[in-house]
Amino acid sequence: MKERVRRSWLIVPAHKTDLVSQASATKADVVVLDLEDTVHDTRKAEARQKMREAIQLIRNSGSEVFVRCDPDFLYADLESSVYRGLTGVLLPRITSVEQVQDAEHTLAEFEAQRGVRKPPPVGEILEVDEARTIENSLELHLSLDTGRGNWDAPKLIQASPRVRSVSLGRADLTMDLRPEPEGDLHLMPYLMQRLILVANATGVQPIGAWWQSASRGLVDTPQNTYHAAATGRKAGFKGALCMRANQVEALNRGFTPSSEDLSQAQAILHAFATAQARGLSRAVDHRQFIDQGIAGAASRLLDLAVACQATDQAKLHPIEGA
Amino acid sequence: MAIREVRRAGLTMPINNPRFVNNSWLRNCDHITLDFEDSVPQSQKPYARIIAREAVGLAGQGGAAINIRINQGFIEADVTAASWPGLSSLSMGHTWSADEVRLMDQYITRIERIRGLRPGSITLGAACDSPVGTVQSEEIVQASPRVKNFGGGGGYDYSMQLGVDMFVGFDQFVYPRGEGALIARAFGKSFGISVHLPDTSGSVADAERSYLQAAANRKAGGRGGGGLHPNVVEPMIRGLTPPPEEVEQARQVLAFYNEQVEAKGEAEGELDGLTVDKYEAARASELIEWAQACAEMDGKKERARREAIARQEAAHTSPGQPTTA
CATH class of the missing domain: 3.20.20.60 (Phosphoenolpyruvate-binding domains)
Incomplete structure (x- = not known):
């Protein structure tokens, strides 16, 4: 659901x-x-x-x-x-x-x-x-x-x-x-x-x-x-x-999620994707270990931001009588 | 909110120490706990039971409610020795199971019948001062209708059980205290609120700290307190008694609600920046009732002490010199 x-x-x-x-x-x-x-x-x-x-x-x-x-x-x-x-x-x-x-x-x-x-x-x-x-x-x-x-x-x-x-x-x-x-x-x-x-x-x-x-x-x-x-x-x-x-x-x-949150999440996903492309299971970015779990959390944060944006957009043009 | 018994400040003392017990009623305590347990050596426990009846009478002369803390391992002997006229409650430190509470209830019921005490007049306090007690607390709190006070979730014994330092600069007992308080509220029992104030000294005689702790507890809804040294009694009473300006403010809130909100068919109004609705009105009402109950308790203790002193003077006896309890 x-x-x-x-x-x-x-x-x-x-x-x-x-x-x-x-x-x-x-x-x-x-x-x-x-x-x-x-x-x-x-x-x-x-x-x-x-x-x-x-x-x-x-x-x-x-x-x-x-x-x-x-x-x-x-x-x-x-x-x-x-x-x-x-x-x-x-x-x-x-x-x-x-x-x-x-x-x-x-x-x-x-x-x-x-x-x-x-x-x-x-x-x-x-x-x-x-x-x-x-x-x-x-x-x-x-x-x-x-x-x-x-x-x-x-x-x-x-x-x-x-x-x-x-x-x-x-x-x-x-x-x-x-x-x-x-x-x-x-x-x-x-x-x-x-x-x-x-x-x-x-x-x-x-x-x-x-x-x-x-x-x-x-x-x-x-x-x-x-x-x-x-x-x-x-x-x-x-x-x-x-x-x-x-x-x-x-x-x-x-x-x-704030813009700082989003920037950080994007950096995490980028670092993790780069590490994976090199055959590594985790990355280190600014002394933070980034593994599957951290990357997953970053991904969920981006999803939440997208959902928030979609909700805000929809409220600008609600469907009459929906 | 129903007003609870007034038990702002109390002292716990070994029942076998006559210097403490003989002077206890002069300390202006709202309640006194005579201890059969940790503070009484094993060899002295039979003697403690023998003197319990007299000690209850002595300690109660000043109008304080008398509680006896019994041993987890000697429930039958202790309950039998402790339950006499003048006793308000029994408590058991280290309450680990509902069976122990049920056993206490059974023995009290028997003794009340044999000694002609009003059935149900002796209440129980359970202290879940161990992880086992916390885990069992939902069952413990329901084990007897006599359970009125429910406590624990922190302090010396809990620290020992967990193997952690008791006096640290942060609240290491958020979970067990929260769980205990929630269970108490869920089942209509009173819970000893103790908000976290950093304490790294562990002093039991620090009057200023006791006042700050009591005042903080009152602000968070706490109404009761207790300690080990006479120094802390007056500060605890002062900290847990609403000051006149707060009582006056509560009267204004209540009058505003009754006259400007409820009477006009509104649900809320604003008084000097405070949103006043039925909850704020209930809170104000409770504070006024609590202040009244505190004043009545102070009057009761004053009268009791005067009468006791008069009795002693009539019998040409001295009330004794104040000493450390």
Whole structure:
């Protein structure tokens, strides 16, 4: 399964038309229309009513669309959201396999009723008669924002084949993960590495960034966001959530290989190819040993850069109604 | 967030040392651990068991919660000797398996019945201070409903087990501490937070360092602490008690959330650059409750000490001269 480039996941309250409209212009890889935390209980009905229109607006702008459901109102939230253009559902506060399976069944019900398929990558066309497969079914993203959810991450992820990505969600707020004297958030290095490890072992994308500031990551400054993203990419994250439009560019940049990264990767591949042409199994370039593994990593980095560029290009010319 | 028991500062001492035990209640500790284990030589352990009942009463005079740390190898004898009125909890250093915890639970249950102690009133602390304990910790933490406190993942014993130096300039226990803290949270137990501060001296009497450690722990969500020397008690209490300005700030955050966010049907607002939503409001609320609980604990200890001194004076006895515990 080819991984989609999802560097920035911008969460916006679904009932705030101005913020949704602003999100459509950010070039976020993913916009998450929120029905949970950022929507007061008294506004949830209004937010659900606006969902279908918001999905189209965001999708037409070239971003993928997810909806963050409130687990307390899962059915109503999915009923208002499972329409053409939606790519997936972000589930917060997940602590049990039953919650994941409940979401899967409800999602499947609405998909079947409404003939909804997951849209193809931005810029590609959805074949109308395409048979339903797991590839074109709506996705689930698990937001593991509690101790129990994080501890049970492997079995929660494996509870449904729709689960394609996972994040620590609001763990920084519900688990006393507060700043330590040296800048790290308490427990965060352990939790982030554990999430990356579990995600790789189960074949889903780890989403997150190496937040360090005393400020909460999801509303951090663009500069801090960039550093968190760049460090997060090197630690194994594929993209990160944010809640401010001005963080999107920083996330996209931080999760895209830099020009220095690309120059180095090209030099590595050149040195390795030259060594191979001489019948050697490895090269030495600037005192670095370059073997098959190092060359493979450089090659993957170039592939990622190409994919990022293709995603950015496609967003410039999204296909209307795709 | 439920407020935990107030156990900001405690001292651990060998139960067979009368100089330490007799003066322990004058140290203003929130909790005191009387040790049956490492600090008591093998030859003294039977004597330690004999004096446990009296020691629990003595140490508890100042309002501190009393814990006894038992030996992994003498669970039945130690639990039986330690479980008397006035005891809050039992702990076992070097908890290696869930079976040990279940055994402790069984003996406590029996003793509670025989001695007329309220069922379930004696809680358990498990310290997974070895790699074996870390690997077994998911089972250990679920072994008994009495397990309230879950700790370990670093410190002296872990260093010995791993064969590494304890006092180094980096955090060599990121993984076991993280795993312990995560498991504790996953199963609703409290975990002793100890954020990493470089410590290359190993001093157990450094008051300034104790304050810095406690203050850093509190900032990271920690609420408990303990040590070996009376010098560290006051700094730990000070470091783990919210200062008045933070309590005031929390009140402002809570008022702002209630009046300017929630009441207006919004999910978040901004107060002096801080994004205030239900999580920040919950954090502010917890801090206010914690400050209140700390004040109540301080009042309780003050009253207990006054009453104990009055009793002693009435009996023409001296409370004893302060000495090193």
